[in-house]
Amino acid sequence: MISMIMAIAIFVIMFGLIIWDKIERHIVTLACGLATAVLVFGVCMRSMDAFLETLNIRNIFTLGFWYEAGTASESTGGINWATVIFLAGMMVMVEGMARAGFFRWLCMTIAKAVKYKVIPIFLTFMVMSFVLAMFIDSITVILFLAAVTLELAQLLKFNPIPMILSEIFCANLGGSATMCGDPPNIIIGTSFGYSFADFVANTGLIAVISLVVIVLYFYLVFRKELSSAGNAVIDESKADPSSAITDKNAFFISTVIFLLAVVLLVTHAQTGLTVAFIGVLIAAITLLTAGKDVVKILKGVDYKTLLFFIGLFMVVGGLEQTGVLEVVADFIGKVSGGKMTVMIAIIIWVSAIASGFVDNIPFAATMIPVIKTLAATTGADLSVLAWTLAMGTDIGGSATPIGASANVVGTSIAAREGYPISWKKYCFSAVPATIIVVLISMVCIYVRYL
Template sequence: MLLAQIFAVIIFLAMFTLIITEKYERQWVTLVCGGLTLLLVFAIGFGFSEKSLTATIETLNIKDVFTLGFWYTKNAHLSSKGIDWATIFFIAGMMVMVEGMARVGFFRWLCMRLAKAVNYKVIPVFIAFMLLSAVLSMFIDSITVILFLAAVTVELSFLLDFNPISMILAEIFCANLGGSSTMCGDPPNIIIGSKLGYTFMDFLCNTGIIALIGLIFTLAYFYFVCRKEYSTAGQHIDRRKFPRPESAITDKNGFVISCMIFACAIILLITHAQTHLSVATIGVFIAVITLITSGKHLAVIIKRVDYKTLLFFVGLFIVVGGLEQTGILELIARLIEMTSGGNPYILIAIIIWISAIASAFIDNIPFAATMIPVIQSLTVTSGIPLATMSWALSIGTDIGGSATPIGASANVVGTSVSAKSGHPISWARYCKVSVPATVMVIVISTIYIWVVYL
């Protein structure tokens, strides 16, 4: 067992290091490390024994896909170890839906419509786009939200003659904040929800309230930080020359269908605790409907799906499975318990702040996946409800990633769009604005969880 533990830790640390350095594409890093886990940890580390075979089967977790409980969750008893195929199926389905919506111009139309509604005034556009970023990220991947929102922000900056950097930074932060409020908003939440059996409404009624409080403070923070910069922008622009929002729609019939599919996805997610349809079922259903209604564009949508991210998840789950099967995660849980001295307030603070600090510099997806078995062990030894630690982990990983340009994928996308438009964002500029906002929301979240749950 000791040899297996050594291999598991080395592979995990190597994977994290390679992901951070970005020398290689991250999906190949996790897949190779996943393969090494199966070979070195399970085969050699466990000595080609029966335990080796059991660990491999539990980690690959393929058998669950072929059970009724995978698709219909009532009275389901699925393995919480290894590859979470429900998460992968759900994310794939949402990717297909988003590509279908992007093809018909839904996101561009929505941004232009909102800008027109506030008469293209910069401060109202600034506030409206922050709210739009938060709301959309509750249901759609924040990467997609920022990709389109930042692009429209840059276009408006040329028309209204303002610097888009501060607005893009605010949109990025609100996207990560909005994503923390629902199960489908951010990948860490999808993993936490599917692994631990929480629903869309569970997140909305818990992390959603924390995110709403945080959003109120965030809007006030960015307004006071940026009001001088944008207060006089665009005052002498002829707004009659602006393009009509309808010009963004490339396929009117497809636009209507995409809106209906999006509404269907939201309804299914909100009601899946009552219907007992798993997130895998919802994801597959939405993807199939999108592809059926896409007609001749089917091949284009399939081609644009982010398969690299899906492969990244597969390898990641295998590596984390190696830590779980060798008992490393239980050791980490004991260490956190010893550090807190059994004090529930300190324990919750450790989970939130370690998650936030770690997620500011490393990918929050593998961190969340790694911490789930840890908090499962902690709930047994500390007596704190698993749900309380789950909300702490969710908020920490989702919000902590906002602090630096590399903390979350949405950050990377937003800063890249800004740089391509001739407005590069330095680390100093990014952190000067986003670090105080991150600390503010994490402090608020910590106090809220202490008061409400402990």
């Protein structure tokens, strides 16, 4: 009992400090992870086995961690090293692509294709944000898309805030469509052994249906504001796509590596290659072909995010080892009366609302063992609960400026360039959009699986 109270206390303190946002997130989770190891596993439980199971280092040295031999495998709990390694590999690839000018070139090419007209740029950038976020972390997508949007706003004389808000939402929506698009999905996929194709066939279908509605929604909300900007006559040489390419050879190589990554992810269920293996392979190829830029690419990797994940998984491991998450699962089971319809509604709305106010990554990591226990004790279909959790956390995080990392990045870039986005401005468009997508998701899940 004491160990459960201690684990809960550390978890609450961690969440509070993350929301407070005065201390860097990775320092918070690492400190709380260390506190879990010492106070929960050491002082309260006095269990080296619980500590080692949560640390989960041994799993890395098993064949199944790198090659599944055609059978899906589940994470054994604790630190999800597959997620950490895969994210690290993709970060290396994305850093190489960015240095070659790939993202800026893509944005400028699309802007030129629609003749630099504001409304067509607005619509196509939403779709591009969705598509890119299916394969690249939504944080990276917004990082470059927001920067190019601000550049175009200066050239075309329009307010970039509506476009940035719509891009953020569509990036989070696109991230929900695939396993590698959003960190919560990576955690869910690696925890339960789901493939890229599994996500596309389930959450992907819901996301595409939602995209059609959301593009129309944002168009109706912002069309007057963007139409009033007109279409300025610009010097196209300033926005020429070719000027974005810093190194033609590096650009070609990074494009090939990106396409290889997509092919490997799409086919990993057939090849048996795990996402951890794919992440290491892609990172290795990127570094081997980077030449003199190897050090710059390695320095550009977001190590703080990786450390954040490690500390987070340790804290959640404390809740799992002490039985707290089993209690939560039992409570949901009792409240729902074992009815699948009620369980789905509870999971998707609680996930969506919670993810709007706390980062959806730690919430998803916390809920993984909860739905696993819920499926085991009530007989509910685990895959349906997983897709429900994915849509709830991915979309719910879009509702507020602090709900997902992409939101924080996008609003920060806008504010830095003189376009501050208030909570009122953000939530005015994002909250209704979030409610619309959660409702669409719930209806789709009910119709398809029940």
